[in-house]
Amino acid sequence: MNAALKTPQVSTRIADPASVDAAIESRFSARAFxxxxxxxxxxxxxxxxxxxAPSGTNTQPWNVYVLQGPTRDALVAKVCAAHDALAANPALANDYAESYDYYPTQWVSPYIDRRRECGFGLYSVLGIGKGEKDKMHAQHQRNYKFFDAPIGLMFTIERVMGRGSLLDFGMFLQSIMVAARARGLHTCPQAAWNHFSKIILPHIGAAENHMLVCGMALGYADESALVNTFQTTRVDPLSFTHWVA
Ligand SMILES: Cc1cc2nc3c(=O)[nH]c(=O)nc-3n(C[C@H](O)[C@H](O)[C@H](O)COP(=O)(O)O)c2cc1C
Structure with a gap:
């Protein structure tokens, strides 16, 4: 059980609200550490x-595996090799199916448009043109090196848990990412690893009844890296907010 909080939550005052906003707003997906x-x-x-982080009926469904040093490096080597093998032989795709459907099976507007904008934006910052498959493969493989971050996190959930627990998990992940900012750290959440859960779960020692939720790179961002200048846009809140009269 958690130790009791020292300060009664209800009377806690946020001394510097701007810092809370800054921690949220300065979070971005760092891709060079x-x-x-x-x-x-x-x-x-x-x-x-x-x-x-809150969770339905306080179930706290999260499990975190912290990888660093040789265990991190060994996983990176295994998954990069599998990623190369998959590129050389697409028939292996069945072996490396995602741990769950993170994305829709059928893309529709406006989501597909936003996805494209994100992909094109990133590749254009990196100077990777359409059809430059080798460069795209190499950039994609940066995922499997945790973008050089010294800390790799893997997150699992027991398969028995419901869809709502993935909501809870998202809140936990965001809390990690925001709390990281308060400590000068940056992160990149990574669903890319989900294709290789067959390799990852035994490597991290997760039980068979666990599902890989995603990975995350964590560390100090490289401020001189071009890729970290890439900024994503957001739609106007008015476009998704419905003020019900
Ligand atoms: C659960 C989750 C998984 C993601 N997986 C990846 C990934 O595998 N590789 C990657 O480069 N970015 C990944 N991203 C980052 C998104 O592309 C990014 O959050 C989005 O484009 C918005 O940009 P921002 O995070 O910089 O604000 C992921 C984000 C989330 C929330």
Whole structure:
């Protein structure tokens, strides 16, 4: 069980509301990290804070695996090799099916348009043109190196849990990403790993009744990397908010 909170939650005042907004707004998907280590105490503190995320009936369905050093490097080597093998032989796709349908099976507007904008935007910052398959493969493979972040996180959930628990999980993930910002760290959530759960789950020692939710790169972002200048847009809140009269 969690230790009791020292301050009564109801009377907590946020001394600097702008910092909370800054932590949320400065989060972005970093895709280049420095080799600088992250101290274990920092990671523990980050996960303690993130664990305050809400979940239906307080089920707290999350499991986190922290990979660093040789265990991280060994997973990177295995998955990069599988990714290369898959590119060479697309028939292997059945072996590397996603752990669950993260994306829709049928894309429709406006989501497909936003997806394209995101992909084209990223590749244009990187100078990767349409049809440059080798460059695209190499950039995609950066995922499987955690974009050089020294810390790789893997998240699993017990298969028995319902769809709502994935909602809870999302809140936990966002809490990690925001709490990371408060500590000068950056993140990239990564569904790309979900194709390789067959390799990942045994590597991290997850039980067979667990499903891989996603991975996440965590570390200090490389501020000199071009890829980290890529900024995504957001639609106007008025376009998704319905003020019901
Ligand atoms: C659950 C989840 C999985 C994601 N998977 C990947 C991924 O595998 N690789 C990647 O480069 N970005 C991944 N992203 C990042 C999204 O592309 C990114 O959040 C989106 O384009 C918005 O940009 P921003 O995070 O920089 O604000 C993922 C994001 C989420 C929330």
């Amino acid at each position: 420095l080799p600088r280590a992250v101290e274990r105490e920092v990671l523990e503190d980050l996960l303690r804070v993130a664990a305050r």
